[in-house]
Structure formats: C-alpha cells, structure tokens
Amino acid sequence: xxxxxxxxxxxxxxxxxxxxxxxxxxxxxxxxxxxxxxxxxxxxxxxxxxxxxxxxxxxxxxxxxxxxxxxxxxxxxxxxxxxxxxxxxxxxxxxxxxxxxxxxxxxxxxxxxxxxxxxxxxxxxxxxxxxxxxxxxxxxxxxxxxxxxxxxxxxxxxxxxxxxxxxxxxxxxxxxxxxxxxxxxxxxxxxxxxxxxxxxxxxxxxxxxxxxxxxxxxxxxxxxxxxxxxxxxxxxxxxxxxxxxxxxxxxxxxxxxxxxxxxxxxxxxxxxxxxxxxxxxxxxxxxxxxxxxxxxxxxxxxxxxxxx
Numbered sequence: 001x002x003x004x005x006x007x008x009x010x011x012x013x014x015x016x017x018x019x020x021x022x023x024x025x026x027x028x029x030x031x032x033x034x035x036x037x038x039x040x041x042x043x044x045x046x047x048x049x050x051x052x053x054x055x056x057x058x059x060x061x062x063x064x065x066x067x068x069x070x071x072x073x074x075x076x077x078x079x080x081x082x083x084x085x086x087x088x089x090x091x092x093x094x095x096x097x098x099x100x101x102x103x104x105x106x107x108x109x110x111x112x113x114x115x116x117x118x119x120x121x122x123x124x125x126x127x128x129x130x131x132x133x134x135x136x137x138x139x140x141x142x143x144x145x146x147x148x149x150x151x152x153x154x155x156x157x158x159x160x161x162x163x164x165x166x167x168x169x170x171x172x173x174x175x176x177x178x179x180x181x182x183x184x185x186x187x188x189x190x191x192x193x194x195x196x197x198x199x200x201x202x203x204x205x206x207x208x209x210x211x212x213x214x215x216x217x218x219x220x221x222x223x224x225x226x227x228x229x230x231x232x233x234x235x236x237x238x239x240x241x242x243x244x245x246x247x248x249x250x251x252x253x254x255x256x257x258x259x260x261x262x263x264x265x266x267x268x269x270x271x272x273x274x275x276x277x278x279x280x281x282x283x284x285x286x287x288x289x290x291x292x293x294x295x296x297x298x299x300x301x302x303x304x305x306x307x308x
Contacts, residue, residue, distance in 0.1 A: 039086055039087050039090070039091060040086065040087075041056075041069050041085055041086040042069065042085040042086070043057070043059050043067040043068065043069045043085070044067060044068060044069070044072070044085050045065060045066070045067050045068075046068060046072045046074075047074065049074050049075070050072045050073065050074040050083075051072065051073055051074070052068045052070055052071070052072050053070070053071045053072060053073045053082070053102075054070050054071040054102060055068050055069070055070035055071075056069045056070045057069045057070070069085060069086075070084075071083070071084050071088070071102070072084075073107070080107060082107065111150060112129065112130075112131065112149070112150055112151045113127050113129055113134060113147050113148065113149055113150070114147065114148040114150065115127055115145070115146075115147055116146040116147065116148060116180075123139070123140075124138060124139050124140045124141050125137070125138050125139070125145055125185070126139070127147060129193075131151045131195070132194065132195045133192065133193065133194045133195065134147065134149070134157065134160075134181070134192075134193040134194075135190065135191070135192055135193075136183055136185055136190070136191045136193070137189070137190045137191075138185045138186065138187055138188065138189055139187075139188070140187060141187055142185065142186045142187045143184070143185070144182055144183065144184055144185070145182070145183045145184075145185045146180060146181065146182050146183075147180070147181045147183075148178060148179075148180055148181075149178065149179050149180075149181055149195075150176075150178050151177075152177055152178060152179040152195060153177040153199070154175070154177045154179070154199035154200065154201055155177075155179070155195040155196060155197065155198060155199055156179075156195075156196055156198045156199070156200060156209045156211060156221065157179070157181055157193045157194060157195050157196070157211075158193065158194045158195075158196055158211045158214060159183070159191055159192060159193035159194065159211075160181040160182060160183045160191075160193045160210075161181070161182040161183075161208055161209070161210050161230055162179050162180070162181055162200075162208065162209050162210075163179060163180040163181075163182070163206055163207075163208045164179055164200045164201065164202055164206060164207050164208070164209070165178075165179075165180075165202070165205075165206045166201070166202050166203065166204050166205060166206070167205075167206075175201065181193060182230075196211065196214055196256065197253065197254035197255070197256040198211075198214075198219065198221070198251070198252075198253050198254075199251070199252045199253075199254075200223075200249055200250070200251055201249065201250040201252075202225075202226065202247050202248070202249050202250075203247070203248040203249070203250070204226070204247070204248070205225075205226035205227075205245075205247060206226050206227070206247075207223060207224060207225055207226065207228075207247050207249050208223065208224040208228055208230065208241060209221050209222065209223050209224075210222045210230065210241075212300070214257060214258060215257065215258065216257060216258060216259060217258075217304060217305065218258075218302065218303070218304050219253065219258045219302070219303040219304070220300065220301070220302045220303075221300070221301050222240060222241055222298075222299075222300055222301075223241065223249065223294070223296055223298070223299060223300075223301055224241025224242075224244045224296075224297075224298050225241075225244035225245050225246055225247030225249075225296055225297040225298065226244055226245050226247045227243060227244045227245055228241040228242065228243055228244025228297070228298055229241065229242060229243050229244075240298060241298040241299075242298055243298075244297045244298050245297055246295055246296065246297045247295065247296065247297070248293060248294075248295045249293065249294050249295070249296065250291075250292075250293050251290075251291075251292050251293070251294060251301070252289055252290065252291050252292075253289065253290040253303060254287075254288060254289050255288040255289070258303070260284045260288045260289060260290055261284060261288060262284055262285065262286050262287075262288055263283065263284060264283070264284045264305070265281055265282070265283050265284075265305075265306040266281070266282050266283075266284065266290055266303055266304065266305055266306055267279065267280075267281060267302075267303070267304055267305070267306045267307075268280050268281070268282055268290075268292060268294075268301065268302070268303050269301070269302045269303075270294055270296060270299050270300070270301055271299055271300040271301075271302070272296060272297070272298065272299035273299075278294075280292065281306055290303070
C-alpha cells in the first residue's frame with residue numbers, strides 16, 4: 001500500500017536558530033513517521049574527518065567497510081557542516097520534535113555546554129544540563145573532562161574547577177561570561193555540577209576557583225591567579241592552587257543558600273599560605289549583593305556573617 005501526503009505551509013515561528021516556516025502534514029499516518037528520511041536516499045562512506053550524527057541504516061561492502069544512510073557532520077573552522085544523502089530539509093518540518101533536537105540542541109551555535117574533546121562526537125562522555133546545573137557521565141576510560149559553559153554568566157560551579165578569563169568576549173567586545181569547567185571523572189561515574197550565585201571576573205588574564213563550602217553560615221573557595229595549577233606542588237602537600245601570579249579579581253555574591261540581606265555585614269578573609277591573611281568587612285547593597293575586589297596568586301577565601 002502506498003502512502004501519500006502533502007506539506008502545507010502555515011505560520012512562521014521564531015526559534016533560537018532563526019525564523020522558520022512551519023508545515024503540517026496531511027495524509028496517511030505512515031508517511032508522517034520519519035520526516036527527514038524520505039524520498040530517494042543513498043548509503044555513503046563518510047570522509048575520514050566526518051562523523052555519523054543521526055543514522056537510519058548501516059550496510060557493509062565486500063571489504064566490510066561501513067556505509068551509512070543518515071546525517072554526517074564535520075568541523076569547518078569554528079563551526080560544523082552537515083550533509084544528508086537525501087532531501088532532508090525538503091520534507092522535514094521545523095515543528096517536528098526531532099528537528100528541534102537536532103538543529104537547536106545538537107547543532108546549535110554557542111551551545112549552553114560544549115565538551116572539549118579532540119573528537120567531534122566523544123562516545124566516552126555524555127553531558128546534559130540547564131543554565132544552572134550540569135550532569136557529566138563517563139562510560140569508559142578515566143581522567144579529566146573539560147566543558148565550556150556558555151550560559152554561566154561568570155558564575156562558579158560547585159563540583160568543578162571553574163576557570164574565568166578576561167579574554168572571553170562577545171562580538172561587541174563585552175565580556176561573555178563563558179567559563180571553562182574541569183572535572184576529574186572516573187569510569188562509570190556521574191557528576192552533578194551546580195552554578196552558584198558567586199561570580200569572579202579577573203581584571204586581566206585568568207583566574208580559577210574551587211568551591212569548598214556553600215551553606216547558610218559559610219562560603220569558602222580556593223582561588224588561583226593567572227597561570228595557576230591545581231594539585232600538589234610537592235609530594236605530601238595538600239591539593240591547592242600554585243604557580244600563579246598575583247591577579248586582581250572582582251568577586252560578587254548574590255543572595256542564595258548563603259543569605260545576603262540589604263545592609264547586612266559580612267567578614268571576608270583571604271588566607272595566603274600558612275601565615276599571611278587579609279580580612280575586610282563588606283556591607284551588602286540594596287540588590288542583596290556583596291561586591292568586592294581581592295588580589296591573589298593563590299589562597300583560600302572565606303565569607304561569613306560578621307558578628308554584630
């Protein structure tokens with residue numbers, strides 16, 4: 001039995017990737033199951049630098065080489081190019097959920113999170129998240145995982161080492177707020193990372209932070225200046241930032257689990273080494289925010305309510 005259908009243009013919609021024209025399907029339901037994979041199709045052998053992204057079928061030739069029918073992607077400069085061996089976009093309406101998943105999530109420009117990997121699609125690590133949290137899962141192997149967080153808005157993440165850079169800019173020259181997250185992730189493990197209302201902005205270069213405590217009575221973090229490394233400088237030493245240069249860092253704390261009420265006073269202590277320490281008292285502004293500057297190559301910052 002042959003199924004027939006017709007796509008009828010209707011009202012346009014605005015999406016994160018631009019303005020698109022919706023189409024609704026009229027005809028047999030069997031024809032509406034797979035919008036993208038319709039019409040004449042070919043099995044292709046992708047180039048060595050291309051990766052199958054969405055596969056409808058795989059066949060092997062006489063030399064047992066795989067040939068794919070589906071979407072393949074490859075990197076071009078700082079972007080991607082997508083190839084389909086069929087008329088995918090002639091039959092694929094934007095209101096199809098799979099269309100949104102492919103174009104607005106997998107292939108979106110300036111994605112919310114981007115896994116830093118030498119592979120275009122890394123099969124060992126999976127990521128998912130929202131503006132405020134990130135989940136990482138490692139299927140195989142072990143080691144450090146690095147992720148660019150495009151929607152971080154300068155925020156530090158609990159559960160990861162967060163790197164902030166003054167060089168991260170938008171096309172207009174403003175600071176983008178993008179941060180780089182580093183997580184040591186053993187095999188078969190899941191990590192939850194959460195963005196906190198704690199923002200760091202280095203005046204120049206880079207700085208890093210690792211959250212040690214975040215509660216109603218204490219906010220504590222290790223900070224490292226430009227060029228700092230997290231680890232043990234010598235055998236037997238505790239893990240900390242070392243090797244960095246003194247960097248001026250603007251730190252802001254908005255009210256959250258650690259409460260910041262307008263006019264409240266808070267003690268801020270910077271511990272550098274075993275003996276050097278600097279302390280200051282900061283008063284919250286009308287936005288329920290603490291706004292201060294510190295200068296450090298490495299050290300521990302503790303913020304807690306001041307005694308009245």
